[in-house]
Amino acid sequence: MASPLPFLQLILTLLLAAARASSEPPPPNITSARPADELRKYRRISARLRSLNKPSSKSIQSPDGDIIDCVPSHLQPAFDHPLLQGSKPLDPPERPKDHESTGDMAAGWDIQLWASAGESCPEGTVPIRRTKEDDILRASSLRRFGKKPVARTRQDSSGSGHEHAVGYVVGDELYGAKASLNVWRPRLSTSAEFSLSQIWVISGSFGSDLNTVEAGWQVSPQLYGDSSPRFFTYWTTDAYQATGCYNLLCSGFVQTSNKIAIGAAISPTSVYNGRQFDISLLIWKDPNHGHWWLEFGSGVLVGYWPSFLFSHLATHATMVQFGGEVFNTRPSGFHTATQMGSGHYAGEGFARAAYFRSLKVVDWDNSLIPAANLRVLADHPNCYDIQARVNSAWGNYFYFGGPGRSVRCP
Numbered sequence: 001m002a003s004p005l006p007f008l009q010l011i012l013t014l015l016l017a018a019a020r021a022s023s024e025p026p027p028p029n030i031t032s033a034r035p036a037d038e039l040r041k042y043r044r045i046s047a048r049l050r051s052l053n054k055p056s057s058k059s060i061q062s063p064d065g066d067i068i069d070c071v072p073s074h075l076q077p078a079f080d081h082p083l084l085q086g087s088k089p090l091d092p093p094e095r096p097k098d099h100e101s102t103g104d105m106a107a108g109w110d111i112q113l114w115a116s117a118g119e120s121c122p123e124g125t126v127p128i129r130r131t132k133e134d135d136i137l138r139a140s141s142l143r144r145f146g147k148k149p150v151a152r153t154r155q156d157s158s159g160s161g162h163e164h165a166v167g168y169v170v171g172d173e174l175y176g177a178k179a180s181l182n183v184w185r186p187r188l189s190t191s192a193e194f195s196l197s198q199i200w201v202i203s204g205s206f207g208s209d210l211n212t213v214e215a216g217w218q219v220s221p222q223l224y225g226d227s228s229p230r231f232f233t234y235w236t237t238d239a240y241q242a243t244g245c246y247n248l249l250c251s252g253f254v255q256t257s258n259k260i261a262i263g264a265a266i267s268p269t270s271v272y273n274g275r276q277f278d279i280s281l282l283i284w285k286d287p288n289h290g291h292w293w294l295e296f297g298s299g300v301l302v303g304y305w306p307s308f309l310f311s312h313l314a315t316h317a318t319m320v321q322f323g324g325e326v327f328n329t330r331p332s333g334f335h336t337a338t339q340m341g342s343g344h345y346a347g348e349g350f351a352r353a354a355y356f357r358s359l360k361v362v363d364w365d366n367s368l369i370p371a372a373n374l375r376v377l378a379d380h381p382n383c384y385d386i387q388a389r390v391n392s393a394w395g396n397y398f399y400f401g402g403p404g405r406s407v408r409c410p
Contacts, residue, residue, distance in 0.1 A: 146249030166323030176284030341401025
């Protein structure tokens, strides 16, 4: 049998070396650089929070943990923009001709959780969801906080992780879109993924000059910290690269409503084989001032995107899209089970699949007209599909969605 002494001597040598290493100070780049980096990061985050969280006249605690600040309308983040400083929100514009209520199940502000106990913001203020430090820390970087991932356009989505099922209309001159869409609470496989249902108003190419304004509902744990469907807006002028953001997380969108909090949770939601809950959204270009306005529910004007933010959309749109999108990260090398819409395929129909109904566009004469020549496309149809239909009650409409990873979607 071999002597254990050489082995013991080796152990003793390693222990002594470890003790000496622990008693020596770390290299200068660790002792000095790391605290300095952390301090700079903390200061940047603090500055960002100060720029977003404006002085408020009242704060409301939402049942889901959100804090809604009632900010004087002229102090909202939009007016940090150099071209908006010193100005105030504009008066309501002329609505499109033939605009009428579409029988929405949601009347407006009463379907957001923060207002469920009867709380509201005073006239002259706008309700803004307070941004917390944790919201910023969940982002991939401070620079990308509040922005969508890049390389997400529908035509180029096959390798980007972004997957779509959409109906779309193409035209030389389009000035808005309207639809009603039912709200669901899709399940996500990881907190880095999202699932949404929205309207896009688009102009420019699908390259670096893409202009969009967008609105709908989304589930995004990374952005909001939970799995609730939330009302959101977005805009970009350079294909999601450097310009634009979600909601009010940069200067741009001007909020005018004291009843709707952008980024706040929507409740209730649709029930599979049960009651369906939908909301109506209208985006249109004011023919007098050229700004893009957003209406939520039956007549609640949320606010507008100023026309000077855009290049192509400064004049008109050339495409509108309606539908769903998910971000699939494939963390294990295969498709995740993140749901789109209800998590069920279009063929299951009413009360089971997600839908868009009463699809309309705004024409050159500021008139709402049926979305004729509607085309549909699912870029990953085994995972999420879409079926277009027409009837007298809903006009042009479609069902869409799916479960993600499944027998059909390996």
